[in-house]
Amino acid sequence: MSGDANGKFYLYTRYERFWHWLQAALIIALAATGFEVHGTFALLGYKKAVAVHSALGVAWLIAFAFFVFWVATTGEWKQYVPTTKKMFEVMRFYGYGIFIGQPHPSPKTPDAKHNPLQRLTYLALAAVLLPFMMATGLLYYAYNDWAALGLGGLSLSVVALAHLIGAFAILAFLVVHVYMTTTGHTPLAHVKAMCTGWEDVATEKPEEWEKRTA
Amino acid sequence: MRQCKRPWHLAGALAIVAALLYAAAPGLLSAAGVEKEAEKAPGRQLARSATQAPGARWTTADHSKFEALQKEFTKPEEVTAACLSCHQMAADQIQHSIHWTWICPDCGDGKSMGKYGKTINNFCIAVPSNEPRCTSCHIGYGWKDKSFDFTAKNRIDCLACHDTTHTYEKFPTKAGYPVTEPTLFPEDGKTYLPPDYKKIVAKVGRPDRLNCGACHFYGGGGDGVKHGDLDSSMGMPKKSLDVHMDADGLNFACQRCHTTKEHQIAGRLYTSPAAPERISLTEADLASKIACESCHGQKPHKTDAKANDHTDKVACQSCHIPEFARVLPTKMSWDWSTAGKMNADGKPFKKEGPYGKSVYDSKKGDFVWEKNVEPAYYWFNGAMSNMLVTDTVDPSKRLSVNHPAGSPDDPKSRIMPFKRHTGKQPFDPVNATMVIPHLFGPKDSEAYWANYDWKRAVTSGMKYVDLPFSGEVGFVETEYFFPITHMVAPKDKVVACDQCHAREGRLKGLPGVYIPGRDVHAGVTMVGWGAVIAALLAVIGHGVGRMISSARRKGQ
Numbered sequence: 001m002s003g004d005a006n007g008k009f010y011l012y013t014r015y016e017r018f019w020h021w022l023q024a025a026l027i028i029a030l031a032a033t034g035f036e037v038h039g040t041f042a043l044l045g046y047k048k049a050v051a052v053h054s055a056l057g058v059a060w061l062i063a064f065a066f067f068v069f070w071v072a073t074t075g076e077w078k079q080y081v082p083t084t085k086k087m088f089e090v091m092r093f094y095g096y097g098i099f100i101g102q103p104h105p106s107p108k109t110p111d112a113k114h115n116p117l118q119r120l121t122y123l124a125l126a127a128v129l130l131p132f133m134m135a136t137g138l139l140y141y142a143y144n145d146w147a148a149l150g151l152g153g154l155s156l157s158v159v160a161l162a163h164l165i166g167a168f169a170i171l172a173f174l175v176v177h178v179y180m181t182t183t184g185h186t187p188l189a190h191v192k193a194m195c196t197g198w199e200d201v202a203t204e205k206p207e208e209w210e211k212r213t214a
Numbered sequence: 215m216r217q218c219k220r221p222w223h224l225a226g227a228l229a230i231v232a233a234l235l236y237a238a239a240p241g242l243l244s245a246a247g248v249e250k251e252a253e254k255a256p257g258r259q260l261a262r263s264a265t266q267a268p269g270a271r272w273t274t275a276d277h278s279k280f281e282a283l284q285k286e287f288t289k290p291e292e293v294t295a296a297c298l299s300c301h302q303m304a305a306d307q308i309q310h311s312i313h314w315t316w317i318c319p320d321c322g323d324g325k326s327m328g329k330y331g332k333t334i335n336n337f338c339i340a341v342p343s344n345e346p347r348c349t350s351c352h353i354g355y356g357w358k359d360k361s362f363d364f365t366a367k368n369r370i371d372c373l374a375c376h377d378t379t380h381t382y383e384k385f386p387t388k389a390g391y392p393v394t395e396p397t398l399f400p401e402d403g404k405t406y407l408p409p410d411y412k413k414i415v416a417k418v419g420r421p422d423r424l425n426c427g428a429c430h431f432y433g434g435g436g437d438g439v440k441h442g443d444l445d446s447s448m449g450m451p452k453k454s455l456d457v458h459m460d461a462d463g464l465n466f467a468c469q470r471c472h473t474t475k476e477h478q479i480a481g482r483l484y485t486s487p488a489a490p491e492r493i494s495l496t497e498a499d500l501a502s503k504i505a506c507e508s509c510h511g512q513k514p515h516k517t518d519a520k521a522n523d524h525t526d527k528v529a530c531q532s533c534h535i536p537e538f539a540r541v542l543p544t545k546m547s548w549d550w551s552t553a554g555k556m557n558a559d560g561k562p563f564k565k566e567g568p569y570g571k572s573v574y575d576s577k578k579g580d581f582v583w584e585k586n587v588e589p590a591y592y593w594f595n596g597a598m599s600n601m602l603v604t605d606t607v608d609p610s611k612r613l614s615v616n617h618p619a620g621s622p623d624d625p626k627s628r629i630m631p632f633k634r635h636t637g638k639q640p641f642d643p644v645n646a647t648m649v650i651p652h653l654f655g656p657k658d659s660e661a662y663w664a665n666y667d668w669k670r671a672v673t674s675g676m677k678y679v680d681l682p683f684s685g686e687v688g689f690v691e692t693e694y695f696f697p698i699t700h701m702v703a704p705k706d707k708v709v710a711c712d713q714c715h716a717r718e719g720r721l722k723g724l725p726g727v728y729i730p731g732r733d734v735h736a737g738v739t740m741v742g743w744g745a746v747i748a749a750l751l752a753v754i755g756h757g758v759g760r761m762i763s764s765a766r767r768k769g770q
Contacts, residue, residue: 038739039717039731046712046731050520094756099763144523157728161735168742172749179753183760 009110011199016076019067020194026060027170034167057137064134071126079114080123087116098183108199121173129169136163278416287411290355290392291368296415298367305367307477313353315364316341321485328484332602336548336615336637336692337434340603340650343678344661346389347654351429358389360678373409375425376418382409383428387654402436423459424449426468438544442587442633443700447541455541457702471504483697485619487596506530527727529594529630531699533709537586538633538698543569547582549638551689554666562666577663579638589631589698591721595620598695603648604681609641609690615648618695622726629724631698638691640668644684650675 012020033053036043044052071077089105094117097105106115114122139151139159146154181190185200193199277283282296298305308314312328321327329348334340341348342360349357354369356362363369371390373382385393385406393406431437431446438445453460458470472481480503494511495504506514507530514530515521524533538544555576557563567573571583597619607613615637620627641648652674655661662671668687676683714721715731722732 037715037730039715039734040739042712045710046715047520047710050711050730099759101764101767144526155728157733157735160728160730160733161738164735164738164742168738168745171742171746175746175749176753179757182757 008198008200010197011108011110011113012194012197014197015070017194017197019063019070022063023060023067026056026063027174030056030060031167031171031174034163038164038167054141057134057141061134061138064130067126079112080119080126082120082123083116085116087120090115090117094183113199125173129166129173133163133166133170136166273419277418283412283415285412287415290371290373290409290411293411293415294355294368294370294372297372297418298370304372304477305370308353308370309364309367311477311479312482313477313479314370316352318482318484326602327600332604333484333600334603334615334648334650336635336639336694337440337545338653339639340675340679342650343652343675344654347387347435349390350384350386350388351433352390355390372418373414374428375421377409377414377425378417378419378422379414380424381407382414383407420467421469422467434545436545438539438542440545440635441696441700442538442544442635443535443696443698445539445542445544448700451541451701453704454707455701455703457704459700473503483596483598484600485597526625527628529628531697531702532589532591532629532631534702534705535589535631535698535700536703536707536709536713537588538631538701539585539587540701540703543571543583543585544587544633545571545581545635546584546587546633547580547636548578549580550640551579551638553577553579553662554668556666576666587633588720590634590695591629591631591724592618592695593620593622593624593627593724593726594618594630594632594697595624595627598697601648603650603679605648606646607641607648607690609643609646609688612636612691612693613648615692615694617693618697629721629727633696633698635694635696636691637694638689640672640687641690642672642684642686643688644686645682647681648690649683649687650679650681652678 030053033044033049033056035041036049037046037053043049071080086106093102093105097103104115106112108115136159139146139154140156140163142149143156143159146152181194182188184190184193189200280300282299285292285296287293287296310319312318315328316330317325317328318331326332329341338344338348345360345362346358353371353374354362355371356369371384374384383392383406384390385397386399386401392409394408396405396407398405427444427446427449430441430444431448433440433444438447447455448459450461451459453463458464458466469479472479474480492505492507495508496511507525510530512525513522514525521533552574553576555563555574557576562576563574564572564576565574567581567583569583569585572581573583574580598616599614599619600616601607601614618630618632620630639648640651649672651662651668651671652660653662653671655664657664660670660674662668665671669685672687673683673685709720712731713719715729717732717734719732721729
């Protein structure tokens with residue numbers, strides 16, 4: 001990957017950035033309409049909220065399929081393989097080192113965009129929580145066809161409950177995720193990187209095991 | 215450098231999302247065009263004009279020219295005899311109908327269900343011992359007590375249903391007879407005129423809404439008392455009141471849905487459903503009763519797929535009749551226990567309340583009238599369960615004199631709107647049974663309206679039906695249900711989604727179904743928000759810590 005003398009390097013490809021912001025917009029809109037359907041507040045009105053939520057949900061499913069394809073074909077999936085190496089150091093950094101100005105134990109490099117904590121978090125998100133929301137959402141969406149699909153024994157209450165719990169998990173993730181963007185060398189550095197693709201850190205070499213292999 | 219040089223990427227991405235949205239949700243965009251095309255369907259237009267063209271006739275006979283009818287009738291029975299001289303099958307058909315017997319022939323033991331059986335209500339309670347008043351709405355003449363001969367053919371009143379001049383009226387207290395000379399009925403201040411039989415018989419024909427309405431709009435002794443979705447405003451309704459009966463539009467007669475075969479009119483509602491099938495006429499064109507789906511099918515909404523998803527659990531009426539009693543008020547509560555008060559002169563009196571309706575009547579007690587009433591919703595399989603006067607009751611709670619039958623677990627049950635009429639009515643606290651009071655009778659009789667004495671009235675009523683009575687009269691709270699199925703509103707007035715999909719909505723308390731927006735797993739919701747707030751507090755704490763420590767480091 002290209003880098004320059006100032007420690008800037010191109011980390012997020014065009015598609016990856018598009019995907020990130022598209023998914024962010026979808027998730028926020030899904031959360032807003034979803035919680036309106038849940039009865040938390042009134043914004044669009046129930047009918048429109050349901051229609052928009054369903055449409056966005058289906059759009060998300062389709063868009064997610066492209067993401068899966070991208071991850072699989074580009075080898076990006078390797079960035080999501082979880083590890084315990086340096087995990088403790090990273091946790092110690094966010095719990096202590098960050099307050100005394102220590103350097104990040106696992107900084108972003110062109111070949112390793114995720115630190116061990118991120119690997120685990122994003123794997124859980126992309127492989128478990130988001131698919132769980134899609135599965136429960138799709139089931140919810142297909143409620144009227146359950147009998148025809150041989151799912152007559154399902155309870156809408158249980159499916160709705162599962163979908164709701166997932167929604168709260170995503171919301172809690174979102175809070176922490178947004179906050180974590182401020183932990184770069186400037187508060188907006190990470191956000192900027194996700195816009196432009198160019199990450200700006202002191203150039204350091206990744207460990208051999210961290211390296212992305214094409 | 216490649217930083218942010220290609221703004222069209224973003225535009226392209228937005229276009230893709232827009233395309234996805236459009237593909238996934240065609241329902242978001244109105245498809246009004248489709249609907250207009252359907253309204254122009256030539257088959258439908260032809261069918262309408264065939265029945266509505268000026269002078270369109272469905273019969274091959276002109277009654278004004280029949281010899282049997284060319285005479286001066288002095289008694290209504292003579293009219294009946296003239297009718298039956300041609301319509302030889304009619305009497306037998308009529309006398310096997312519930313309109314004649316007031317007993318449902320195929321409910322329970324075939325003797326108990328019906329106005330003249332052992333069922334009661336919480337209006338004037340029961341017919342037996344009160345016949346001359348109640349039977350003003352019987353399609354017969356002279357049913358003044360239980361000795362009435364149900365086999366006498368000339369006792370049939372053909373004109374009540376077949377008078378198309380709408381000048382024929384039965385007097386309210388003459389056991390089904392019209393008057394023979396102008397007579398004032400003090401109760402409604404109206405003078406009833408003797409019918410002009412010759413003019414009426416020349417124009418007999420198929421019943422229209424006003425014929426059926428002469429009784430069914432006035433059940434319970436006055437306009438709009440009983441049903442809530444049937445009152446005199448339904449005689450010539452506007453489209454806003456009923457889209458099908460709209461006098462200037464589709465102009466449906468009652469029989470359009472209450473399929474009538476050999477004088478048997480579909481729609482009776484006791485222990486078996488009024489409309490047993492829920493299929494379209496294109497599947498079976500001999501349905502015993504027309505229901506919504508007979509014409510509209512199982513997927514009636516052309517542009518709203520989500521609405522079609524509801525048809526398995528929600529009856530059409532639940533959304534399409536947002537309120538009943540939209541033009542005239544209906545009685546919502548009747549408390550018999552306060553009846554019998556006298557004014558300063560020691561005379562019975564009435565007190566007028568809102569809508570110009572009595573809220574108190576010494577003869578009947580306290581009333582509550584309401585307009586634009588939001589229905590109550592229950593699981594309904596099409597049948598009602600009825601209490602019998604012989605049933606043992608528990609007066610510690612409100613008693614359901616009748617109740618919608620059905621359950622959320624029954625695939626044939628759907629959520630249906632009802633008028634719930636509450637009441638307080640006499641019962642026998644010793645025997646723990648309901649009672650039939652003798653209400654209507656001459657001044658010197660045992661009737662309640664003659665002497666305002668409940669003990670005498672109930673003793674007389676129960677003796678008349680040969681049932682035990684302890685001699686004690688108490689009052690018990692009751693409820694009585696009417697399915698709401700008329701007064702179908704125009705589609706822009708339907709019940710909105712959030713009227714039910716809300717915590718405090720119309721379906722609050724309806725069991726056996728998870729309704730998004732109503733059922734919110736309150737405990738989980740609380741824990742969920744707790745987790746989100748905890749995350750928020752944690753990151754705020756972390757952020758503040760970073761700011762303080764960073765400021766300190768800079769200061770050093």
